[in-house]
Structure formats: C-alpha cells, structure tokens
Amino acid sequence: MSDPTTIILAILxxxxxxxxxALLGKNPNxxxxxxxxxxxxxxxxxxxxLPAVSGGGRPSVEIVQILPGVSLGFRVEPLGMLFxxxxxxxxxxxxxxxxxxMRGHHEENQTRFFVFFAIAxxxxxxxxxxxNVLTLFIFYEVLTLxxxxxxxxxxxxxxxxxxxxxxxxxxxxxxxxxxxAVVWTYHLTGTLEFTPGGILEGKASDNMIIVLLALFVFxxxxxxxxxxxxxxxxxxxxxTPVSALLHAVAVVKAGVFTVMKIVVYVFxxxxxxxxxxxxxxMYVAGATILISSLVAMxxxxxxxxxxxSTISQLSYIVLGAALANNWGVIxxxxxxxxxxxxxxxxxxCAGAILVATHKTDISDMAGIGRRMPVTMIxxxxxxxxxxxxxxxxxxxxxxxxxxxxxxxxxxxxxAVLMISSLLNIAxxxxxxxxxxxxxxxxxxEDTGIKEAPAFCVAPLCFTATGCVVLFxxxxxxxxxxxxxxxxx
Amino acid sequence: xxxxxxxxxxxxxxxxxxxxILLRRRLLSWAFAFTVSxxxxxxxxxxxxxxxxxxxxxxxxxGWSPPWGIEYRIDILNAFVLLLVSIxxxxxxxxxxxxxxxxxxxxxxxxxxxAYLLCLxxxxxxxxxxxxxxxxxxxxxxxxSSYILISQGKDRRALxxxxxxxxxxxxxxxxxxxxxxxxxxxxxxxxxxxxxxxxDEVGSNRTVLVAFAFLTVGMSLKLAMFPLYLWLPNAYCYxxxxxxxxxxxxxxxxxxxxxxxxxxxxxxxxxxxDTMHLDAILMPLALIGIFVGSLVAIFQTNxxxxxxxxxxxxxxxxxxxxxxxxxxGLTGGIVHLFNHGVMKGALFLAVGCVVLRTGSANLDDxxxxxxxxxxxxxxxxxxxxxxxxxxxxxxxxxKWYLVLAALEQGYWPVAxxxxxxxxxxxxxxxxxxxxxxxxxxxxxxxEVKEAPFLxxxxxxxxxxxxxYFGISTSMTVSVARKAAEMLMGASS
Numbered sequence: 001m002s003d004p005t006t007i008i009l010a011i012l013x014x015x016x017x018x019x020x021x022a023l024l025g026k027n028p029n030x031x032x033x034x035x036x037x038x039x040x041x042x043x044x045x046x047x048x049x050l051p052a053v054s055g056g057g058r059p060s061v062e063i064v065q066i067l068p069g070v071s072l073g074f075r076v077e078p079l080g081m082l083f084x085x086x087x088x089x090x091x092x093x094x095x096x097x098x099x100x101x102m103r104g105h106h107e108e109n110q111t112r113f114f115v116f117f118a119i120a121x122x123x124x125x126x127x128x129x130x131x132n133v134l135t136l137f138i139f140y141e142v143l144t145l146x147x148x149x150x151x152x153x154x155x156x157x158x159x160x161x162x163x164x165x166x167x168x169x170x171x172x173x174x175x176x177x178x179x180x181a182v183v184w185t186y187h188l189t190g191t192l193e194f195t196p197g198g199i200l201e202g203k204a205s206d207n208m209i210i211v212l213l214a215l216f217v218f219x220x221x222x223x224x225x226x227x228x229x230x231x232x233x234x235x236x237x238x239x240t241p242v243s244a245l246l247h248a249v250a251v252v253k254a255g256v257f258t259v260m261k262i263v264v265y266v267f268x269x270x271x272x273x274x275x276x277x278x279x280x281x282m283y284v285a286g287a288t289i290l291i292s293s294l295v296a297m298x299x300x301x302x303x304x305x306x307x308x309s310t311i312s313q314l315s316y317i318v319l320g321a322a323l324a325n326n327w328g329v330i331x332x333x334x335x336x337x338x339x340x341x342x343x344x345x346x347x348x349c350a351g352a353i354l355v356a357t358h359k360t361d362i363s364d365m366a367g368i369g370r371r372m373p374v375t376m377i378x379x380x381x382x383x384x385x386x387x388x389x390x391x392x393x394x395x396x397x398x399x400x401x402x403x404x405x406x407x408x409x410x411x412x413x414x415a416v417l418m419i420s421s422l423l424n425i426a427x428x429x430x431x432x433x434x435x436x437x438x439x440x441x442x443x444x445e446d447t448g449i450k451e452a453p454a455f456c457v458a459p460l461c462f463t464a465t466g467c468v469v470l471f472x473x474x475x476x477x478x479x480x481x482x483x484x485x486x487x488x
Numbered sequence: 489x490x491x492x493x494x495x496x497x498x499x500x501x502x503x504x505x506x507x508x509i510l511l512r513r514r515l516l517s518w519a520f521a522f523t524v525s526x527x528x529x530x531x532x533x534x535x536x537x538x539x540x541x542x543x544x545x546x547x548x549x550x551g552w553s554p555p556w557g558i559e560y561r562i563d564i565l566n567a568f569v570l571l572l573v574s575i576x577x578x579x580x581x582x583x584x585x586x587x588x589x590x591x592x593x594x595x596x597x598x599x600x601x602x603a604y605l606l607c608l609x610x611x612x613x614x615x616x617x618x619x620x621x622x623x624x625x626x627x628x629x630x631x632x633s634s635y636i637l638i639s640q641g642k643d644r645r646a647l648x649x650x651x652x653x654x655x656x657x658x659x660x661x662x663x664x665x666x667x668x669x670x671x672x673x674x675x676x677x678x679x680x681x682x683x684x685x686x687x688d689e690v691g692s693n694r695t696v697l698v699a700f701a702f703l704t705v706g707m708s709l710k711l712a713m714f715p716l717y718l719w720l721p722n723a724y725c726y727x728x729x730x731x732x733x734x735x736x737x738x739x740x741x742x743x744x745x746x747x748x749x750x751x752x753x754x755x756x757x758x759x760x761x762d763t764m765h766l767d768a769i770l771m772p773l774a775l776i777g778i779f780v781g782s783l784v785a786i787f788q789t790n791x792x793x794x795x796x797x798x799x800x801x802x803x804x805x806x807x808x809x810x811x812x813x814x815x816x817g818l819t820g821g822i823v824h825l826f827n828h829g830v831m832k833g834a835l836f837l838a839v840g841c842v843v844l845r846t847g848s849a850n851l852d853d854x855x856x857x858x859x860x861x862x863x864x865x866x867x868x869x870x871x872x873x874x875x876x877x878x879x880x881x882x883x884x885x886x887k888w889y890l891v892l893a894a895l896e897q898g899y900w901p902v903a904x905x906x907x908x909x910x911x912x913x914x915x916x917x918x919x920x921x922x923x924x925x926x927x928x929x930x931x932x933x934x935e936v937k938e939a940p941f942l943x944x945x946x947x948x949x950x951x952x953x954x955x956y957f958g959i960s961t962s963m964t965v966s967v968a969r970k971a972a973e974m975l976m977g978a979s980s
Contacts, residue, residue, distance in 0.1 A: 064960050067888065072959065138879035145873065152926070160926050164918075171914055175877070176907045183888065183903070187895045 003052060003059030007074045010045045010084070011125045013038060014091075014118035021118060025111035032099045035114050039092040046088045046125070053081045054480055060131055067134070070192050075131035077194075078483035079264070079333055083257045084128040086340045090249040091121050093459045097348055098241035100455025104355040107239055113153060117245065119146040124250035127257065133182050133192040133266065136258060137174070140222070143254055144170045150242045151235045158237050165234040170221045173228050178219025181212055185266065194261065198268020209267070209277045216262050217281060217318065222255025225318055226288040229311045236303040240351025243303060247310045248344035253336055256317040260332055263321040264484060273324035273408070281322035282408075286416040288315040293423035300361045302350045305427060306343070312420065313339045313386065316401055319413065323404040326485045331400030333481040334474070338385065338393040341466040345382030346428075348460035349375050352452035362431055369435035371450045374457055376435045378464035383428035385467040388421050393470025396478075490534075494547035494560040497531045497570065498613050500524060505605035509598055515585065517598035521605055522581040528612065529578045532570040539567040540967065546618070554619070554679040561618030561681065565822070565971035569615045569745045572829050575953075576737040577608050583837055583946025584730045586939070590844050591642050591728040600640060604734070607633035611742050620668045620754075621678045623746065627664065627710070630742070631657045634735055638727040649722035656709060656719035663706030670699035671754075684754045692763055696755075700764060703750050711743035713807055714777030717800045724796035725849075729840030732792060736799055737833035741825045744806055748822075751810075752975040761813055770811035775905055777804030782912035786919065791839050791849045794916060795832065798875065801909065802828045805890060808906070812893045818972035820889030823964050827874075827882035827957065834871035834950035838864055841939035841947065854920055856929030860936050865924050867947050872917035874954045877910045881958040885965065 017038040024031035052059055053076050060075035076084075098117070102110045123146055126139030144167070152163035186192055188203045200209065221228045235246055246252060263272060272278045289312050296308035313335070320332020352375045359365055369376040385392035388399075398417060405413040451457050470477065504524040511517040539545055539562055547560040562570075581604075592600050610630025617623050635657070639650035672678055674695050675686040690696060705716075712720040720740075724732045751760045760766045781801030788794035806828070809821025839849050841864040846853040858865050874881030887910060894903035938944070957964050 066885075066959065066961055067965075134879070141878050142880070145878065155926050160922060163922075167914070167918065171876075172911050175910055175914075176904070179887075180891065180903060180907055183891045184895055187892060 003049065003057075003076075004061035006045060006049055007059060007061050007076060007129055008063075010042065010049070010088070011074070011122055011129065013042050013045065013122070014125075015122040018115045018118040021114045022111055028103075028110065031111060031114065032095075035095050035118070036092065038118070039088070039095050042121070043088045043092055046084045049076050050081060050085070052076075053078060054483065056483070062131075067186075069190060070132055070134050070186070072135050072138070073131040074126075074129040074135065075194070076129050078480050079257065079261055080128040080130075082333060082337060082477070082481060083253060084125050086253065086337050087121060087124040087128065087250050090244075090340060090344060090463075091117075093344070093462055094241050094244050094249055096455055097244065097351070097459040100453045100459075101239065101241050101351050101355055104453045104456060105239070107153070109153065112149065113239070113241075116146050116149045117241075120150065120245060120250055124254055127254045130194075132194060133185065133262070136261070137178065137182055140178075140220075140254060140258060141171075141174060143251060144174070144222075147242075147246065147251055150245065151238045153239055153242060154237065156237075162234045162237040166231045169228055169231040173219050173221035176219070177215045181215035181219055184212060184215070194265035196265065198264075198266055198271050200267050201271040206275065206277055209275070210280070213263075213267065213272075213278060213281060216266075217259055217284075220255050220258045222251055223259050223318055224252060224255065224311045224314050225284060226291060226311070229288070229292065232311055233304055233307040236301075236307050240303075240347060240354065243351070244344050244347045247306070247347055248340040252310060252314055253340060256314050256321075256332075256336060259318050260321045260329065260336075263324065264329060267324075269324040269326075269329060269485065278322045278324050279410075282319055282410060282413055285315040285319035285322055286413050288312065289319070289416055289420045290423070293420055293427065297423065297427045300363050302353070302360060302362050302365070302431065303347070305362065305431075306346050306350060309346075309386065309424070309427065310339075310343055312424075313343065316397070316417075320401050320404060323401075323408045323410070323413075325404055325407050326482075327400050327407050328404030329485050330478065330481050331397050331402075331404050333484060334400060334477055335394075335397035337477060338397045338467075338470060341463050341470060342382045342385035342392070342394050345378055345460055345463040345467060346386065348456065348463060349379040349382065352456045352460060355456055356450060356452040362434065364441075365431065366434050366438040367440035367444075369432070370440070371447060372435075372452070373449065374451055375460065376432060378460045379435075380432045381464040381467050383424075383432060386428060387424040391471045392467045393474060394467070395471065396474040492547075493531055493535055494545060494562055494616060495549065497528060497535065497616060498609060500531070501528055501605050501609040501612065505602045505609060508602040508605055511598050514589070514594050514597045517601045518581070518585050518588070521601040522578070522584075524605060525574065525578040525581050525608065528608065529571075529574040532567070532574040532612075535562055536564075536567040536571050536967070539564050540970070555677040555682050558622050559618040559679055559681075560616050562616060563971075564967060564974060565748065566615045566745060568822070568826065568967050568971060569742060570612060572741060572826050573608070573611050573615065573738045576829055576833050577734060579833065579946050579949050580730050580734045580737075580837070582949070583733075583840070583943050586943055587729050587840050587844055592640055596640070600637070603633045603636045604731075607637060607734075611738055614742050615745055618680050619678050620671065620680055620683060623680075624661065624665050624668055627746070628661055630739065631661060634731075634739060637731040637735070638723050640731070641726040641728050643726050645722070646726035649726040653719040653723045656716075660706045660709030663702045663709070667699045667701075667703035667706060670695050670702065674699070680749070680754055684756065687755065687759070692759060697764075700755055700760070704766070707743060707747045707750065711740050711747055712800060712803055714773050714780060714800060714804060717777070717781075717803075720800060721793050721796040724799070725790055725793040729836065729843050733833050733836035733840060736796070736836055737829040740799065740803055741829055744803070744825055748810065748975060757813065757976065767811045767813055770807055771902070774804045774808035774811055775902070777801060778808065778905075778909045779912070782909055782916065785916040786912065788916075789851045791842075791851060791854070791920065792836070795835055795839065798913070798916065799828075799832060801912075802832065802875075805886065805906070808902070809890050809893065812897055812899075814893055814896060815969065815972045815976050816889055816896055817893035818975055819965065819969045820886055820893050822971050823889060823961075823968035824886035826964055826968070827886045830950055830953045830957065831871050831874040831882055834947060834954055835868065835875065837943070837947040837950060838868040838871060841943050844939055844943070845936040846934070851920065851923055854924045855927040856924070856933070857936075858925035860929060861938055863938050863944060864947070867951050868924075869917075869921060870951050871954055872921070874958065876913045876917060879958075880955060882954050882964075883958070885958055885961050889965075
C-alpha cells in the first residue's frame with residue numbers, strides 16, 4: 001500500500017466504520033467487536049507509517065485545493081506521527097474500557113457513543129497529519145463538533161450546561177482568535193504550509209509576531225491555557241471514557257499538539273528563541289501550571305481534581321513550545337505521550353471506582369484500596385508518572401523540559417517545574433494514601449476485594465504498565481521526536 | 489438554435505407559466521413546472537460555461553440593435569446569478585409536491601405553479617437583461633408574482649405579510665423607475681452599456697446625483713439592506729415553505745446583483761465611491777445589519793422568522809464584501825451570494841419538512857425532533873454549522889474571503905467584528921439544537937415520521953452542495969473572482 005493511500009485510509013477508516021457501528025447497534029457484542037477490530041486495524045495502519053517517518057521520510061498527500069495555494073493536504077512528520085500513535089493506540093484501550101464502563105454503569109445510547117467516538121478519532125488523526133494550518137484548523141473544528149455529543153452524552157440539564165461551556169469556549173476561541181491568526185498568516189506570507197524553520201520570519205514586525213503568537217495560543221482553546229481552561233472541568237459530566245478521550249487520547253492533546261506544531265513549523269524555534277518574542281508565553285504557561293495545581297488541591301471531586309491537573313500538565317507542553325529550543329520542544333513533545341499514559345490511567349481508575357462503588361468524592365474514598373487494590377496501585381503508578389518520578393515515563397519529559405528552561409536561561413521556570421512536582425505530590429498522593437491507610441468509615445462493611453469489571457481493570461493495568469515501559473524505552477521516543485528539531 | 493439561448497432562458501419559463509394554468513391536474517402541473525425549471529438550469533449552466541470560456545455574450549432581441557432594441561448581455565457575473573436562481577428553483581420544485589399539497593388547496597395548484605414559473609421568469613429576466621427599463625419590468629414581474637406566492641401561506645397573516653411586502657416593494661420599484669427615468673433624461677438611452685458610456689461624458693450633475701440616490705435607496709429596499717429590511721421577516725415567516733426557500737435563496741440575491749450592476753457598471757466605481765463615498769454608508773450599515781439581524785434572530789421563537797433575520801445579517805455580509813471595494817472583498821461578497829443561497833435554501837427546506845410533519849415552525853415543535861425526525865434534523869444541523877462558518881462548508885469559504893479582504897485593507901476591527909458575528913450564529917443555531925436533542929417531546933405531541941422521499945432528496949441535494957462547494961471551491965471562487973475583477977476593472 002502506498003503512503004498516500006495509507007494516510008487517507010488512517011483518517012477515513014474510523015469515520016467510514018462509524019455507520020456500521022450504528023447498524024450493528026441492535027447487537028452490542030457484535031458492535032463492540034467491530035469497534036475493537038477497527039481500532040486494531042487502525043493502529044496497525046498508523047504504525048505502518050512509522051518506519052518511513054523515523055527514517056527521515058515525510059509521506060504526504062494532497063486531496064483538493066481549497067484556496068489558492070492552500071490544499072486539503074497531509075504530511076506525516078515525527079510530531080504528528082507521535083500524536084497519531086498515541087491517539088490510535090489509546091483508542092483501542094479506551095474502547096475496551098468503554099465497553100466495560102458503559103455496560104457496568106448501564107449507560108444509555110451506547111451506540112451513539114461509539115459512533116461519535118470513532119469520528120473524533122478520525123478528526124484527531126486529521127489534526128495529526130495536516131500539512132498546513134488550514135487543514136489542521138478544519139479537523140480541529142471537526143473534533144470540537146464531534147465530541148460535543150459525547151460530552152453531553154447524558155442529555156441532562158447539567159450536560160446541556162457543560163455542553164454550552166464546552167462548545168462556547170472552544171468555538172469562540174477558535175473562531176475569533178485562531179481563525180483570525182490563520183487568515184492573518186495567509187495574508188502576510190501567502191502560504192499556510194508547515195515548513196521546517198517556519199514561514200513567518202521576516203514577514204512581520206516584532207509586535208505583530210507577539211500578537212499572532214497570542215492569537216494562536218489562546219485561539220487553541222483545547223490547549224487550555226488560562227484563562228480559557230474552564231471547558232475542561234465543565235466537561236467532566238461526561239462518562240469516564242469520554243474524559244479519557246478528552247484528557248489523554250485526542251482533544252487536549254490536539255490542542256497542545258497544535259501549539260507545538262505552529263511554534264515549530266509556522267514561527268520556527270530558532271526565530272522565536274533568538275528574538276525572545278515568546279518569553280511572555282513561558283510565564284503565562286508557568287502561571288497556568290502553578291495556579292491550576294493549586295486549584296486542583298481544593299477539589300474534592302476526583303475527576304475535577306484530575307481535570308485541573310490536566311490543565312497544569314498541558315501548560316508543561318505549551319511551556320516546552322514557548323522555550324523554543326531543542327530541549328524544550330523535545331521535552332514538550334515527549335510529554336504528549338507521557339502525560340497521555342499517566343492521565344488516562346488516573347481517569348480509568350476514577351471511572352473504575354465509580355462503577356464499582358458509585359463514589360466520586362475523594363473524601364468518601366477512605367479505605368477503598370482494600371476493596372480495589374489493583375485499581376489503586378495503578379492509580380499510584382499513574383500519579384508517580386504525572387508527578388515525574390522514576391521509574392515512570394513522566395520523569396523523562398520533565399527532565400528535558402527543565403533542561404530546556406535552564407538552557408533558555410529561565411531559572412525561575414525551572415523552579416516552577418520543581419514546585420509543580422511538589423504540588424502534584426500534594427494533590428495526588430493523598431488519594432492513594434487515604435485509600436490504603438485510612439480505615440473504612442463506620443457503617444461500611446469490609447466486603448473484601450471487589451474490583452470493577454475486567455473490561456475496566458485490564459485497560460488500566462495496561463496503561464499503568466505503559467507508564468513504566470515508557471521509562472525504559474524512552475530512547476525510541478526520544479529518537480522519533482528529535483526528528484522534529486534535527487532536520488534529516 | 490444555441491445562439492438563441494439567452495432569449496430562450498426567458499421565453500421558455502414565461503410561455504410555460506401560461507401553459508401551466510391549463511394543466512389542471514395537480515401532479516401534472518408540478519411535473520411540468522419542474523421540467524421547465526430543469527431546462528432553464530441546463531440553459532444557464534451552458535451559458536455560464538460559454539461565458540467563462542469565451543467572454544461576454546450579447547444578444548439583440550428581434551435583431552434590433554441597441555439603443556433602439558433591447559439587448560441581453562451576459563457576462564460572468566450575471567451568468568453566475570442565473571445559475572444560482574435556476575439551481576435553487578429546480579431543487580425547490582423537486583422538493584415541492586408534498587409540501588405544496590399540504591399547504592395549498594389542490595384546486596389552486598396549477599395557479600400556484602404558474603405564479604412560481606412567472607416569478608422565476610422575472611428573476612431570470614432581471615439578471616439577464618442589459619436594458620435598464622426592461623430590468624424594471626422584470627423586477628415588477630418577479631415582485632408581483634412573489635406577492636401572490638407569499639399570500640398563499642396557510643396562516644391568514646400571510647395576506648398581511650404579502651401586503652406589507654407589496655407596499656415596500658412598490659416603493660422600492662418606484663424609486664428605481666424614477667432613477668432610471670432620470671438617467672434616461674440625462675443620457676437619452678436605456679441600454680445599460682450606453683448609459684454607462686454617456687454618463688462618463690456627462691460627468692456628475694445634479695440629475696445624476698439624484699438618480700443615484702433614488703436607485704441606491706430603491707435597490708436597498710429590494711435587497712433588504714439594514715434598515716430597509718422590515719418587509720422581509722413577515723414575508724419569509726408566513727409564506728408557504730417552498731416559497732420561502734425559493735425567495736430567500738434567490739430574490740434578494742438578484743437584487744444584490746442589480747445593485748452591483750448599477751453601482752459598478754453603470755455609475756462606475758469612481759463616481760459611486762470616490763465622488764459619492766458610498767462605502768462610508770455601506771460599511772457601517774452592513775455591519776449594523778449583521779449584528780442587529782443576528783441578535784434579533786437569537787430571540788425569535790418562530791424558526792422561519794429566525795432564519796429570516798439571519799438572512800438580514802447574511803445580506804449584511806454580502807454588502808460588507810462590496811463595501812471593501814477590492815477584488816478580494818467583491819469575491820467574498822459574490823461567492824457568499826451563491827453560498828448563502830445554497831445553505832439558506834437547505835435550512836428553509838429542512839424547516840419545511842418540520843412544518844409538514846408538526847404543522848408549525850415554532851421552537852416548541854422542535855422538542856425531541858432529534859429522535860423523531862433524525863434525518864431532517866441532521867440536515868438542519870449540517871446546514872446550520874455552515875451558517876456559523878465551520879470549515880468544509882460554504883459559509884467558511886465566504887467568511888475566509890471577507891476576513892482576508894478586511895485584513896488586506898487594514899480594517900482590523902472589521903475583521904474581528906466579522907468573526908464575532910459568527911458567534912452570534914452559533915447562539916441562534918445551537919438554541920434549536922438544544923431544543924431538538926435535549927428536550928423530550930411533550931406527552932400529547934402527535935406522532936411524527938420522517939418527511940417524504942422527494943423532500944429529503946431536495947433538502948439533501950442542497951446539503952451536499954453546501955459541503956461540495958465548501959471543499960472544492962474552484963468553480964465558485966474562480967467565477968466570483970473573475971466577476972469581481974471585471975467589476976473592479978470595468979470601472980477603473
């Protein structure tokens with residue numbers, strides 16, 4: 001199969017399969033088997049692009065010209081490859097988990113869930129492979145719209161409100177800021193193609209570059225840089241597999257991916273790094289990291305706490321982009337994968353606790369480790385990875401980010417990263433400690449081990465293992481993403 | 489035969505509208521009207537292809553050369569509008585039978601289709617002619633027949649709406665005929681190309697200024713520019729579903745074409761914009777129209793009326809594109825003329841399906857429709873996101889060129905305002921999405937099923953168009969750009 005066909009197949013496969021999931025809706029077993037097999041095939045298809053990309057190739061395809069000089073086109077480069085692998089790989093895991101969760105929690109409209117989930121994956125892959133800013137923008141918006149029915153899955157009054165915030169923030173930031181930035185870039189340069197080294201150098205004054213960077217970063221609402229972060233906590237009304245999709249598989253990752261990609265391929269890191277025009281963004285990211293960690297500590301609802309944790313972790317990646325040097329970009333890109341595995345584990349655990357015990361608040365989770373030891377150990381592993389302690393994958397990306405900050409001469413930001421790790425410990429570890437060391441509250445009987453269904457537990461064990469594996473095999477990841485900054 | 493295509497474009501629907509009265513069978517008159525409309529579509533597509541390849545076509549009626557005879561003059565701009573009118577007319581007629589059967593007594597169907605064809609004749613005639621007085625005559629033909637069509641609405645308020653439109657429309661037409669008369673007094677000719685040439689010699693005297701004023705106001709009334717849009721919401725709201733879809737997608741667009749023709753071709757860009765500073769009025773009014781139309785739309789409970797106010801806003805976008813006075817701006821305005829026709833047609837056809845099944849277009853009747861009429865609602869949402877301007881839709885293409893034009897001219901605030909206004913569209917479209925998908929139908933709601941097959945086909949044709957022309961923009965944008973270059977070049 002030629003590379004262009006592979007790319008198109010990867011993007012279309014989930015969407016083309018979606019109607020069949022809908023047709024098989026009457027027979028859930030068949031439907032879920034179909035979803036799983038499509039997921040596996042998709043992952044293999046995406047994986048088949050990897051050798052070419054790590055060998056320095058850039059498989060590409062152009063579909064149709066939308067505007068003069070701008071096509072609907074795709075080109076696979078290392079950063080997009082990484083995001084596509086994360087999204088398609090975790091789709092399988094999330095599907096397994098989704099089957100267990102949706103059935104275990106007796107959710108309605110499961111078919112609709114799987115259908116829109118598949119479309120969202122297509123959109124995420126479109127974002128990952130986009131060869132120009134317009135194509136990326138198109139799939140970015142498709143991703144927003146296709147996840148709306150997922151976020152509002154319960155169709156309740158709460159879901160409707162959350163949906164309004166979700167759509168309101170994501171659409172208004174992207175339409176007012178991001179689109180303006182895209183049109184402006186086109187106006188300045190006459191192209192929107194992602195080009196190594198960037199396209200904006202010398203095309204605009206310093207002040208315009210700062211404004212453009214701000215429009216791009218804040219326009220990418222999915223990156224949840226404060227003050228446009230409110231949609232992420234609001235979206236926690238959705239079923240847990242959707243939270244996994246939002247926080248780990250596709251949505252926020254599409255956001256930070258967009259920021260990273262635009263910094264590297266539109267502005268150019270040499271240009272930004274030498275001119276110092278992104279320094280303000282480092283501090284905005286740093287502030288987001290600290291403030292949201294502090295907010296996370298005040299949240300008793302486990303999913304809300306994890307949501308604020310995500311906001312904080314996303315700004316690590318934005319910070320990596322803003323540092324605009326090799327270490328920053330490598331660290332930020334690796335963090336896309338590392339955070340994905342860590343955070344998906346934590347959300348899977350939160351969902352497993354909900355399915356098994358119907359508990360959502362941390363204060364109610366005393367002694368829960370005795371009932372669900374596997375889940376809580378996985379939670380510990382995920383936490384350690386998010387904190388950035390060895391032997392978990394998260395330690396590497398933090399290491400490189402700190403290197404990048406030091407390299408850029410921003411010692412204050414090195415300190416921010418360290419303080420943030422301490423804050424992570426302060427809001428994540430008590431959950432585990434309470435589960436294992438605080439006795440069950442009075443009146444609750446010790447029922448022995450009672451985990452969530454196997455379909456829920458297996459995926460979270462898998463992703464927790466992934467956190468450890470990524471520590472030992474970080475080298476491969478490093479080599480892939482270093483292709484972003486070192487041109488073959 | 490084929491060199492007579494320009495006149496056949498008019499004569500075929502005109503004669504057919506008379507024949508249609510004789511066809512007293514319900515389905516027969518429909519099939520006849522549909523066939524005629526399809527023939528006009530083929531003709532206008534051929535004309536566009538020919539103009540695109542070979543340049544302006546000039547046809548002298550009866551062999552009388554102008555200025556004694558009437559001349560039809562087809563360039564890339566009006567060929568494009570001809571295509572829009574005949575596409576929409578054909579798709580709407582394809583959709584029509586069940587909807588018309590529901591809203592209009594069977595005994596009057598042949599009259600209805602006859603008036604429809606007459607209206608089509610008028611709209612095509614206005615677009616194709618190169619003679620100013622002939623243009624006025626066709627404008628009146630289309631207007632009078634649309635008063636008839638609107639008054640056929642089920643609701644008795646349709647009569648009032650039609651009367652209101654008649655008063656305003658006649659005012660507009662009177663202004664236009666006064667303007668044309670004054671131009672005739674100054675130049676002694678009614679042929680538009682001649683008027684244009686002689687106006688250059690005459691220069692600007694008071695008569696020309698007055699003619700310009702009358703024509704601008706008259707056309708602004710006809711095209712429903714803010715604040716002269718008051719006839720539009722009622723007319724669209726109470727007219728039969730297919731009439732609303734047809735008129736909303738074509739009538740105002742044809743009027744905008746007339747506006748472009750008079751301002752750019754006849755008076756010339758220099759006179760209109762440098763001497764008269766038309767853009768100084770046009771741009772603020774367009775922007776106010778965009779915001780007022782969108783804001784009022786958010787608070788409507790009748791969806792047809794809501795879409796009507798949305799049209800007021802969308803007309804603002806087109807006029808805004810014109811007011812930039814650049815090739816990109818005009819391209820945006822002209823392409824939006826086509827794009828808006830397609831997507832607004834799709835939306836009104838979707839609402840028509842709802843009206844057929846639930847009996848009204850009130851927001852309350854949309855409760856639970858996401859489950860009860862999933863295909864229709866899916867179409868509504870798909871066309872609605874185009875109105876918002878989501879990429880891959882035609883709405884995005886228009887917005888892109890408008891924002892780009894604003895940036896080219898250095899009008900930053902305008903670019904931001906265009907983008908902010910699309911958020912208002914999110915608000916009024918999403919209100920319906922929430923009602924349709926988040927609220928349950930009331931207990932006593934009648935059972936509804938999906939709309940009949942032909943209505944679905946008509947509706948989905950326009951949805952496919954909304955996305956096709958949103959992805960593959962080469963046809964629409966290159967035609968619009970050619971037209972824009974012609975308008976900018978012809979008058980410089």
